[in-house]
Amino acid sequence: DAGVTQSPTHLIKTRGQQVTLRCSPKSGHDTVSWYQQALGQGPQFIFQYYEEEERQRGNFPDRFSGHQFPNYSSELNVNALLLGDSALYLCASSPYYSGANVLTFGAGSRLTVL
């Protein structure tokens, strides 16, 4: 049973560019959350998607947007990249209303902005 899969694993962009990161949730999970983890820091919640809608959002600017598809997979888009957007982006999935005790994290996408 595949867990949470993310792509790409690594990517390099320059300031001002746009990036799209992808996530496929664990089988049986319908909710996807995205976290940003800067170097040496704990992960920070970006937003959560369920039924193709953004359900919760953390303190991130509108440059960060997302999408969830009918098959529950999700994308994270970041526009007008800044140097400070360099981080590991983690996707996590769970069944809705199940609580974080069944949250499963993917391996992450490491974004470097030059």
Added chain:
Amino acid sequence: ELKVEQNPLFLSMQEGKNYTIYCNYSTTSDRLYWYRQDPGKSLESLFVLLSNGAVKQEGRLMASLDTKARLSTLHITAAVHDLSATYFCAVDSGNTDKLIFGTGTRLQVFP
């Protein structure tokens, strides 16, 4: 605003020794999570503590939760090199799956 603080931020310990990592949080919550992260890797769930007084043990690690004190501890017994990693505690903010993480404790175990 919910805050989660861990200490120490960095811990270097000799194999065979015992130590405790502390996690304090700023608001009422009866759900606390401990994760392990190896360099460049994702988060591995270690413990889920769902009520006051909960204690869970796995191998050389034991976690406990005191919701009245808003404190969780992760105790390491007779450390071994394989435990070297960064450990995070996280608190459920009250909303489904939205975790607030601490800054992490980087543990290094040396011979």
